[in-house]
Amino acid sequence: MKVRLLDIAHARSGDKGDTANVGVIARKAEYYPVLVRQLTAARVARHFRGMIKGNVERFELPNLRALNFLLHGALDGGGTISLKTDAQGKVLSTALLRLEIDLPRKQR
């Protein structure tokens, strides 16, 4: 079954210079392995294609059932240089939550 990432995860994002971070947190423990499998750095990079200039890195936090993504070159220079409304990437988290996930039947 196709679901939105929003349905199985929540997220918060922030900035370090021109890099935005998006922390994605599984709403239930059984969703975390689904995130690990499907929410790869390559998939996230594809999702944001044309919107960020650099690469995407992924880190795993199984203890918090969370994944942390670094989106490099996401903020038009970041901080005070950026001309973006979202110069600090505060709502890039919600942009990621639009992504579609294929939820296995047993985990619904």
Added chain:
Amino acid sequence: MKNRVRIAAGQGFWGDWPEAPYRQVTGGPIDYLMMDYLAEVTMSILQKQKVRDPERGYATDFVQQMERILPVVVQRGIKVTANAGGVNPHGCAAAVTAAARRLGLAGKLRIGVVTGDDLLGRLDALIARGHDLRNMDTGRPLRDIRDRVLSANAYLGAWPLVRALRDGADVVITGRVTDTGLTLAPLIHAFDWREDAWDLLAAGTVAGHIIECGAQASGGNSLVDWPRVPDLANVGYPIVDARPDGTFEIVKHPRTGGRISVAGVTEQLVYEMGDPREYITPDCVADFTTIALRQAGKDRVRVAGIKGGPATDKLKVSVAYAYGYKAVGTLVYAWPEALKKAQDADRILRRRLADLKLAFEAIHTEFVGATATHGRLAAADAREAPEVQLRIGVRGPDKAAVDRFTRELAPLILNGPPSVTGFAAGRPKPEEIVAYWPALLDKRLVEPKVEVIAV
């Protein structure tokens, strides 16, 4: 030695809720109040203020807040840590001293002042001795922009604050100290943690990270189940309730709104995170993949299991420098075809800027209400928007060019696409850009200074 210490967050940034510090010192028992004021670019704003007036250069809001809470702080024996000193911690301490005397608290209060973070006067000597202060993102040496530097500060850690507390300070005012150090220092002091007790120092650092953004750990800006966060109007800011073994609980005062949950604390833990295995501070390197969270009661999250490693031999340095100018202007277009009208206006404006041969480093257009924050991901939702704000900004080294741009927006009201409004604020002002340059410096080159002054 105490076996429980409660540290309350009073401010998460300069401009945070003015009511929060008073509510934290009066809403229930606490031992320390932690107030974080300094964002990356705040130091440069304060430096500019100090150049105009040598008495200034610190967070003046802090003095007003202290004037309000000092009688309670003294009566209840609460200690305060704050990096409100900016580029003038002594000026800040003098202002708090004057406020305390006005309140009749002479002889009842000692103020600790932590300095030594300010490197502005030492930059040329450091560069001459081969310290390049290379930009951590770009690798460029600082000498490339030396003539444009406005401020330069090393991030100090918890230990100078510990010295101030050990010397009897009730209120510790610092310059550029890490956000987490303001929470870690009271824990080191109260529990007598050793300098190489890495797991404990990491635990105190994680505690600091959780509460450094104020209510963002107690239900504010929390996406998970947000409509059911109770009574945010009366939100309780977070409090660390810590034990000597490095375990702690995140709580808030009774009869306050907000929510303290595992999901909400997790959101704050991942905020501004890099590599979770290496959260680097001047005091230790914390491993966020070791943190265990458990809901231990209503509005009570237990945090345990934290591991850490030795601090590095470097300090992060934050340099602020003059980058150029920018201006951002907006116009609002209404249905029908709001987005198409705004897009058309953008094309016309860009054509006119090109015809004027104005050169910019960047021209950035957004359609607020359509694609400003989610870009093409929101394109399908944007087509029938009832209104769209065209938001267009330029950035460049030439102030005159940026100023000329600001005169090209208003004409579009009458000589561009129809159904346009929302220009009441008038022509946007060109703004000076103060940019941020992160670098590293050998720790042994920075000598923190600590003084404790009786009021």
